[in-house]
Amino acid sequence: MKLYGMPHWGSDIVEYQLALYGLDYAFVKTGNLFDDLSAEDALRAVNPLRQIPTLVLEDGAVMTESAAITLLLADMTERDDLVPGPGAKERAAFLRWLIFIVANIYPTYTYVDMPSRFVADERAQDAYAQAVHDYAKTLYGVLEGTAKGPWFLGERFSALDIYVAVITRWTPRRDWHAENGPKLMAISEAVEALPGLKALAARA
Ligand SMILES: N[C@@H](CCC(=O)N[C@@H](CS)C(=O)NCC(=O)O)C(=O)O
Incomplete structure (x- = not known):
């Protein structure tokens, strides 16, 4: 997987989860996205909003929106340590x-x-x-x-x-x-x- 991000920006939300799940990923540091709002770069090519976190899955599917990624990672790992499962009281x-x-x-x-x-x-x-x-x-x-x-x-x-x-x-x-x-x-x-x-x- 490939995670577009910047240390301590919103990509940390996903990167911390990848780390706790022990999933392999390549980190693509985007630089300050506000330096050039109109930049056409590798991130824009996969996410029209040019926002991080953007996660490209192993099959090439692009995931954006940290909440969606949070739920998907729990599905992918079939684990419930970060996302309480459907039967959990929480x-x-x-x-x-x-x-x-x-x-x-x-x-x-x-x-x-x-x-x-x-x-x-x-x-x-x-x-x-x-x-x-x-x-x-x-x-x-x-x-x-x-x-x-x-x-x-x-x-x-x-x-x-x-x-x-x-x-x-x-x-x-x-x-x-x-x-x-x-x-x-x-x-x-x-x-x-x-x-x-x-x-x-x-x-x-
Ligand atoms: N709804 C998105 C928000 C992502 C977001 O706003 N990320 C910020 C960085 S922390 C960003 O990329 N901003 C660049 C921009 O909006 O142009 C999510 O939950 O992942």
Whole structure:
């Protein structure tokens, strides 16, 4: 498999899972995607949105959307250590909060990574970005209020914990979470301390 990504961008969500499953993959470092928004490159050739994570499977099929990839990897490995299976009591909560993160929190980054995509007036962009960041804080508050501890779903580790560890590195970043989201913070630190993820989490 081939994973297009950048260390500590959203591709970490998939790369951490590949590492924990022990699956082989080649990592294709894309560079900063916002340096040239219109670039026609290897990533654009497989993903018209030119977003990461993009995973090219062994048979050449292209997978995008981290939540879809999360569910597919569990299917492919026939394992349930990261995704509670259909009969598991945590299944409903897992699905609910997986989609909550990708449908509500992840897009806030899309909206602010390049405000000019959404707000033409340069003078309005700072206020717009601030409003989006503030909304993200509200969403993180909902996540914090839902996390059970020690892992997001309680005693059971899952891919949700990986999401939490990856996205809490982004604005408003870990210092804010340390103060406002102790459960999410503890989950993030515990994920990054896992023997199989330590090196990936610590890389520059
Ligand atoms: N819905 C996608 C979001 C992916 C995404 O927004 N990735 C960011 C990097 S963390 C990206 O590639 N942004 C580039 C762009 O939107 O132009 C997912 O869950 O995988």
